[in-house]
Amino acid sequence: MARYILKRILTAIPMVLLITVLCFALMHFAPYDAIDAMTTPKMSQETINLIKAKYGYDQPVYVQYVRWLDGIMNGNFGYSIVTKQSIAADLAVRLPNTVKLVLPAFITAYILAVVLGLIAGANKNKKADKIIDAVSSVGIAVPSFWFAMLLIFALGYKLKLLPIVGMHAVGKESSITDFLKHFIMPFLTLTVSFMPANIKFVRSSTLTQFSEDYVLVQRAFGATKSEIMFKHVCKNVLLPVITRLGMALPLLVTGAIITESVFSWPGVGPYFIKAIQGMDYPIVMIILVLSSTMVILGNLLSDILYCLIDPRIKEMG
Amino acid sequence: MEETLEKKEKILSAADIRTTFHTHGRTVQAVRGVSLYVESGEILAVVGESGSGKSVLMKSVMGLMPDNAEVKADEITFDGQDMLAMDPEQLRKMRGKEIAMIFQDPMTALNPLKTIGSHLMEVLKRHRGMDKEAARKEAVSVLNQVGIPSPEKRLGQYPHEFSGGMRQRVLIAMALCCRPKLLIADEPTTALDVTIQAQILDLLKSLQEETGMSIILITHDLGVVASLSHRIAVMYGGLLMEEGTTEEIFYSPKHPYTRALLHAVPKPHSGGKERLEPIPGMAPSLINPPSGCPFAERCKFACEDCRKEIPQYRTYSETQRAMCIYSGEELDHKEGEVESHG
Amino acid sequence: MMKEKRNKDKSIRIDSVKLALKHDKAAVISLILLGIIILFALLAPFLPMEPNATDIANRLKEPSLTHWFGTDEVGRDYFARVIYGGRVSLIVAFLAMLTSLTIGVAAGTIAGLTGGIVDMILMRIVDILHSIPWMVLVTVVSIFLKPGIQSIILVIGLFTWMEIARLVRAETLSLKEREFILYAGFSGVSKWKIIISHIIPSVFPTIIVAATTSMANAIMTESSLSFLGVGIQQPMSSWGSLLQNAQGTMQNSFHMALIPGLLIIITIFAFNKLGNLLRVYVEPKVMSGEKE
Numbered sequence: 001m002a003r004y005i006l007k008r009i010l011t012a013i014p015m016v017l018l019i020t021v022l023c024f025a026l027m028h029f030a031p032y033d034a035i036d037a038m039t040t041p042k043m044s045q046e047t048i049n050l051i052k053a054k055y056g057y058d059q060p061v062y063v064q065y066v067r068w069l070d071g072i073m074n075g076n077f078g079y080s081i082v083t084k085q086s087i088a089a090d091l092a093v094r095l096p097n098t099v100k101l102v103l104p105a106f107i108t109a110y111i112l113a114v115v116l117g118l119i120a121g122a123n124k125n126k127k128a129d130k131i132i133d134a135v136s137s138v139g140i141a142v143p144s145f146w147f148a149m150l151l152i153f154a155l156g157y158k159l160k161l162l163p164i165v166g167m168h169a170v171g172k173e174s175s176i177t178d179f180l181k182h183f184i185m186p187f188l189t190l191t192v193s194f195m196p197a198n199i200k201f202v203r204s205s206t207l208t209q210f211s212e213d214y215v216l217v218q219r220a221f222g223a224t225k226s227e228i229m230f231k232h233v234c235k236n237v238l239l240p241v242i243t244r245l246g247m248a249l250p251l252l253v254t255g256a257i258i259t260e261s262v263f264s265w266p267g268v269g270p271y272f273i274k275a276i277q278g279m280d281y282p283i284v285m286i287i288l289v290l291s292s293t294m295v296i297l298g299n300l301l302s303d304i305l306y307c308l309i310d311p312r313i314k315e316m317g
Numbered sequence: 318m319e320e321t322l323e324k325k326e327k328i329l330s331a332a333d334i335r336t337t338f339h340t341h342g343r344t345v346q347a348v349r350g351v352s353l354y355v356e357s358g359e360i361l362a363v364v365g366e367s368g369s370g371k372s373v374l375m376k377s378v379m380g381l382m383p384d385n386a387e388v389k390a391d392e393i394t395f396d397g398q399d400m401l402a403m404d405p406e407q408l409r410k411m412r413g414k415e416i417a418m419i420f421q422d423p424m425t426a427l428n429p430l431k432t433i434g435s436h437l438m439e440v441l442k443r444h445r446g447m448d449k450e451a452a453r454k455e456a457v458s459v460l461n462q463v464g465i466p467s468p469e470k471r472l473g474q475y476p477h478e479f480s481g482g483m484r485q486r487v488l489i490a491m492a493l494c495c496r497p498k499l500l501i502a503d504e505p506t507t508a509l510d511v512t513i514q515a516q517i518l519d520l521l522k523s524l525q526e527e528t529g530m531s532i533i534l535i536t537h538d539l540g541v542v543a544s545l546s547h548r549i550a551v552m553y554g555g556l557l558m559e560e561g562t563t564e565e566i567f568y569s570p571k572h573p574y575t576r577a578l579l580h581a582v583p584k585p586h587s588g589g590k591e592r593l594e595p596i597p598g599m600a601p602s603l604i605n606p607p608s609g610c611p612f613a614e615r616c617k618f619a620c621e622d623c624r625k626e627i628p629q630y631r632t633y634s635e636t637q638r639a640m641c642i643y644s645g646e647e648l649d650h651k652e653g654e655v656e657s658h659g
Numbered sequence: 660m661m662k663e664k665r666n667k668d669k670s671i672r673i674d675s676v677k678l679a680l681k682h683d684k685a686a687v688i689s690l691i692l693l694g695i696i697i698l699f700a701l702l703a704p705f706l707p708m709e710p711n712a713t714d715i716a717n718r719l720k721e722p723s724l725t726h727w728f729g730t731d732e733v734g735r736d737y738f739a740r741v742i743y744g745g746r747v748s749l750i751v752a753f754l755a756m757l758t759s760l761t762i763g764v765a766a767g768t769i770a771g772l773t774g775g776i777v778d779m780i781l782m783r784i785v786d787i788l789h790s791i792p793w794m795v796l797v798t799v800v801s802i803f804l805k806p807g808i809q810s811i812i813l814v815i816g817l818f819t820w821m822e823i824a825r826l827v828r829a830e831t832l833s834l835k836e837r838e839f840i841l842y843a844g845f846s847g848v849s850k851w852k853i854i855i856s857h858i859i860p861s862v863f864p865t866i867i868v869a870a871t872t873s874m875a876n877a878i879m880t881e882s883s884l885s886f887l888g889v890g891i892q893q894p895m896s897s898w899g900s901l902l903q904n905a906q907g908t909m910q911n912s913f914h915m916a917l918i919p920g921l922l923i924i925i926t927i928f929a930f931n932k933l934g935n936l937l938r939v940y941v942e943p944k945v946m947s948g949e950k951e
Contacts, residue, residue, distance in 0.1 A: 019790060026799070134685060141927035143879060145886050146902060146920035149909060157910045213425035220381055220420075221413030221440050221491060231439070235430050254792045258883060262906075273887060276798050284799060292791045311475045312429060341671055342678040 004313075005304050012300045019292040020072075024065050026288075027281045072289065078282040080275070087286050090271065095253065097167060098267030101183070102255045105190035106248055112191075113198035114241055120199070121206020121237075122229055132199065139196030148189040148262040155185060165264045186263045190256055202241060209233045239309060246302030250294035254287070328499055328531045329355040329378070330394045336370075336377045338386035345603045347373040349555035352391075355499065360525055360532045362542035362563075364578070365552035368600040371535045374552070375501050379418055380408040396498055414444040417492035421504040423484035427476040433460075433487055434472030437494060444495040459490045462527075463520060482513035489520065493528070501533045506541070518545055540582045543567065548636065551575050554601045554611025556627070561637030571633055571645035574612045576652075610642070618643060618651050672940045679939045686932035693929035696922065700746040708739035719912045729914045732907070740901065741918055747897040749926075751812055752877035758816025759873050763823030764866060768858055770824070771831025778828075785821045793818060797880065801889045811890050815880050823869045830862045864941035871934035875927045882923055898923050 059067070071078060077087040120132035156164035163169065163182050172178040209215065210233060218228050248255075253268055260269030268287065275283035307313050336348040348370045355361045365371045377388040378400070393400040396415065400408065412418075420426055427436060437456040441447045447455060453472070460468035463486040476484060485505060492500050502521065506514035522545055525532050534546060542549060543563065550560040551574060559572035570576045580594040598615035601607055607614065609624035616623065623642050632638045633645065643651070680687055699706070714734030722729040728737035770781040788796070797814055804810035834857070859866075884890030885899030896904070898919040905915035 015786070015790060018787065022787070026803075137685075137931065138924065138928060141875070141879075141924045141931065143882050143886070143899075143902075143920065143923055145883070146916070146923070149902070149906065149916045149920070153909055153913050153916070213420065213422060214428045216381065217420060217426045217488070218428075219412070220379065220418045222409050222411070222443060223439075224409065227439075227443075232428050232431070236428065239430065250792050254795050257794055257798075258887065261887060272795070273798070273889075276802055276889065279802065288791065288795060288799060291795050295790045295792060310430075312477045342674045343671075 004307055008300055008303050012296050015296050016293050019296070020069055020289050021065065023285050023288040023292070024068060027285045028061060028064075068285075072286070077286045080280050080283055082275075082278050082280045087283055090283075091268070091286070091290075094266065094268050094271050097265065098256060098260065098269065099252050101186055101190060101260070101265060101267060102251050105187050106194055106251055106255070108187075109191045109194035110198060110245070110248075113195050114202050114238070116195075117199045117202025118206055118229075118234065118237065120203040121210060122225075122233075124207060124210070129203075133203065136196040136199040136203070139192070140200070142192075142196075144189055144193035145258050145262050147192055148185070148259060151185045151188060152262075167266050182263075182265075186256075186259050186265050189259050189262075193259070201244075202237060205237045205240060206233060209236045212236075239306075242309065243302045243306045246298045246300070246305060247295075249298030249301060250291050253294055254291045326357040327354045327394075328357045328396055329533075330392065331378060331390060332392040334374060334377055334388070334390040334393070336373050336382065336386060336388045338382065340385060343604050346606055347386075347555055347603055348377060349606065351552070351555075351557045353550050353557060353560065355531050355533055356547075357498075358525075358529045358531055359547040360522075360534060360545060362534045362536060362546035362549045363552060364536055364539050364542065364549055366537055366600055368603065369552040370555040370603075371552050372503050375418065375503060375533065375535060379412060379416060379501070380405070381412075381418070410444075413440055413492075413497070414495045415497055416499045416501065417495070417497040418501040418503065419485070419488045419492055419505055422508045423481050423488060424508065426488055427484060429476050432473055432475055433479070436487070437472070437491055440491055440494045455494070456490075459493050460487070462493060462524070463487070463490045465490070481509050482516065485509065485513075485517055486520065489517075489524070493524065496528065497530060499531045499533065501535070503535045504537070505534075507537070514541070521545070538582075539578050551578070554606060555603055556611055556640065558612065558641075559637075559639040561634070561639075565634065565637045569645065571631070571637065571639035571648070572641050573616045573618055573643075573648060575639070576648070577615075577617075610640070617655065618648065676936055676940050679936060683932070685928075686936065689925055689929040689932055692925050693933075696745060696926060697749065699742050700749050703742050703746050706742075708742060709736060710739035710743045711735060719908060719915075721912075722914055728918050729912070731904070731915055732912075737915065737918065740896065741898070741922065744896050744898045744901045744919060745922060745926075747808070747891060747895055748878060748881060748899070748923075751808060751815070751881050751891070751897065752874050754812045755815035755819070755877040755881070756870055756873040758812060759819040759877075760823060760866065760870055762816065763820035763869070764827050764859070764862070766820065767824040767827025768831050768862075771828040771835060772858070781824070785824065788818065788821055794883075797884065798887070798889055801884065806889070806892045808891060808895060811881060811884060814884075815877050819873060819876060819880075823866070823873070826865050826869060827862050830865055831858055834858055834861055864937075868934050868937045868941060871930045871937060875930040875934070878923060878927050878930070 068078070075088055077091065079086055080090070116132050116136075120129040123129045152164045155161045162185055164185070167179065167182050168175075169178050169182070215228055215232065218232060223231075254272070256265070256267060257269035257272060259265070260267045261273055264270065271283070272287050274280070275287070331354070332352045334348050334351045335346075337344055337346050339345075351370070351374055353361070353363075363371045363374070373382070373386075376382050377386075377390075378393055380388075380400075382388055390401060395411070400411075403411075427433070434453070434456055437459065438447075438449070438452040441452040441455055445455075456472055457468045460471060465471055465483060465486055471479075476487075479487065489505075500521075505521070506517050509517065518541065521532060521534070524530075534542065536542060539549075546563050548560065548562050549566040551558045551566070551572065553574050559566070559570065559575045561571075566575060567579070570579060574596075577594070577596045581596060596615055601611045601614065607624065609622075609626055610616070610619070610628055613619040613623040620642070628640050628642045630638045630640050631644055639645070641648070712735060714730065716734065717726075717730050718732055718734040720726060720730045720734075722737075726736050726738060728741055731737050731740060766781055770778040797818055800817070801810060801814050804813065881890055881897060882899030882902070885897050886903045888903065891897040891900050893900075901919045902916060905912075905919070909916050
């Protein structure tokens with residue numbers, strides 16, 4: 001088993017490196033780059049060359065790449081072309097804000113999805129299942145930003161209950177109640193957007209389990225409905241559910257781009273979108289690398305969890 | 318096999334079982350009026366092709382049919398108890414305890430995430446109220462009984478660590494846990510290698526002799542039951558074509574289908590001179606079953622009357638009856654004619 | 660006998676679909692609504708609607724008999740704008756789906772048939788594309804291309820082919836072993852002919868089902884991108900950009916936000932249901948109790 005884990009880690013590393021190369025290449029061949037942002041057509045070629053040398057853009061591509069990569073490993077994520085501020089410093093503020101929003105929303109959504117999916121699967125074609133299935137079917141068709149707008153309209157405008165912008169009212173940064181007031185609507189939006197697909201997954205997994213032969217065998221040996229549900233089906237359904245948690249890792253960085261944008265929540269989302277619209281490449285590159293690394297790490301985590309929990313795979317390691 | 322002179326008790330007695338189920342907007346008549354019985358301590362073989370209704374019949378008796386199925390019967394009595402009058406909870410308590418059933422595919426019959434031990438101990442705890450220690454000991458003993466070596470070690474292992482044959486033994490062990498009066502084995506060897514088949518069947522036979530339980534063995538292979546069963550029931554198209562003792566069925570079958578089945582099975586003593594004849598044609602549709610004898614389409618001797626309505630049973634002895642418009646003698650004549658022309 | 664069996668098969672499939680529809684009124688309603696939406700979208704240029712006629716005096720009016728969906732912030736008839744917006748959304752989704760399908764089927768069949776290095780490379784590409792969160796990937800690539808309808812079709816198409824390729828590759832692999840393909844290969848029939856005349860018909864059901872999912876996803880993607888400002892640009896508008904526009908006047912004119920959103924929901928829901936029905940047609944579940 002340890003060997004399998006080691007092997008997986010070893011294959012993950014080249015993938016991450018490959019991603020960094022791709023991201024760098026993508027940015028390098030962009031039609032507009034950092035130098036263009038800093039220079040005007042009026043400047044002489046000499047001035048332009050000086051600026052290029054200052055920022056290291058006169059070096060061959062691979063040297064630039066290595067320097068960039070080296071910088072990342074040491075925590076130096078570069079500087080924004082537009083604001084000239086340290087990207088690492090920006091992210092140090094933005095990332096926690098995103099996590100504060102995504103983590104509770106995802107956990108809530110996942111737990112609810114598991115419970116609802118199990119209930120639906122256990123009551124196939126009965127009322128509970130029909131309702132849950134219908135709601136989740138509609139749910140995956142609802143754009144999250146539209147739902148956000150609905151909430152804003154109802155709770156923000158009409159009922160004037162909650163603030164609709166940002167994470168804190170100015171001057172109230174340390175107030176928990178103020179934070180919660182700002183938090184509720186984006187939290188609800190995100191939770192509601194995470195749930196439907198997961199409900200469907202759990203429901204379908206549960207239905208599959210109930211139609212397996214071993215369930216018939218259990219019935220043939222007199223197991224009660226709840227024994228079958230809690231001692232057998234639950235376990236088999238929870239296995240892929242838990243292992244899939246790893247894939248949620250990237251959500252902590254880029255899982256709420258749309259929601260954060262709608263609510264002007266000061267997380268990675270708006271930061272990224274602004275960078276895209278302003279062609280602020282260094283920021284875009286870093287976020288690309290960061291989120292892709294999270295995906296790869298997440299898959300790695302999933303595989304490792306599988307290895308640890310599934311008795312069939314424990315052996316094969 | 319010698320018949321004892323005393324009248325044996327009937328452990329299971331069923332009359333006119335009819336099972337239909339609804340799927341894809343259609344109604345399938347899987348079992349169309351079958352009556353049979355099993356005596357205490359005997360092995361009854363239920364033989365038939367795929368689609369004959371034999372599995373559905375047994376699942377109906379056990380109450381294991383899915384929700385979209387309707388089971389009707391005039392009588393289902395087990396060990397003196399009226400099963401038709403029982404509610405689902407009472408039926409559930411009997412399953413695994415007084416009647417046990419094992420199925421065809423051992424590879425998917427066990428929960429891959431639970432150990433063999435937990436499978437066994439669950440049943441012991443449920444039906445015999447044993448605590449963990451006692452259940453463990455009993456589980457080991459029952460694994461021994463079915464011939465699994467190093468049972469203590471095996472208890473903590475998972476299904477994927479067992480071969481198909483071993484898994485089937487485990488399932489038989491599960492069935493034995495509560496010393497049931499009746500064991501229903503639904504094609505227990507079909508998914509296994511030929512050599513393992515023989516082992517499992519031998520195991521069943523010796524267990525039956527040891528414990529005195531009755532066994533219903535469902536199979537599509539008549540050859541398998543020759544040395545195993547006391548009586549045989551032959552099913553086709555959702556109906557019982559013929560039933561009788563093993564001797565009666567093998568040496569004087571009275572139904573064309575039974576005869577055809579026998580012609581299709583190689584007999585070890587024939588010295589290789591017989592011709593094996595497969596039965597031409599396909600099984601009848603159970604959605605729109607033919608109005609007459611279900612075998613009429615494929616029967617060598619079928620006539621117009623055969624297709625009109627389902628024939629009555631003719632009784633040939635205390636144990637043998639067959640559902641055919643012709644008597645055994647008439648069939649003998651007809652066969653003779655065919656052979657002399659043929 | 661074979662023809663009888665095939666007819667029996669077909670009637671089972673049709674009956675299964677009918678049964679599925681009978682139990683699912685929502686599917687029926689949504690499909691009818693989808694039909695109506697598509698009809699309007701197609702006939703839009705022939706209908707007496709003026710999506711661009713401004714009328715400041717009547718701006719931000721609620722839905723009424725003269726303006727079924729009300730008016731927007733410069734007095735344009737919202738019904739017309741929504742229909743034309745739907746036209747754009749549906750066309751983008753359709754073309755994106757076609758792009759995605761074409762690349763996916765091509766990649767899947769080639770990978771499956773050729774195997775070896777080509778297969779490995781294609782699978783690696785899929786892996787890499789899967790490693791980047793889709794939202795991030797799509798927004799990043801969209802800045803490389805001139806903003807507009809062509810780029811967004813391309814972007815959506817280029818990054819959603821992977822799932823279809825995976826399905827098609829799996830089917831191709833299993834078909835590869837079947838004899839008629841082997842015979843065709845031996846007798847010197849060119850690879851392309853094999854693909855077109857043998858593999859694609861077998862894979863067709865999977866493709867059709869994948870197409871509906873692809874449509875549903877494309878609509879959601881395009882709406883999201885347009886909402887964020889990286890999709891459809893002015894003067895064209897789609898449902899997504901209409902929603903983005905509605906943000907500003909939401910407080911008093913919620914109908915502008917409500918309506919395009921509802922249409923998106925109905926459309927995606929309907930396509931998903933369509934996919935389900937096609938799946939039932941293609942593979943009616945094995946009748947319980949069939950194994951005896």
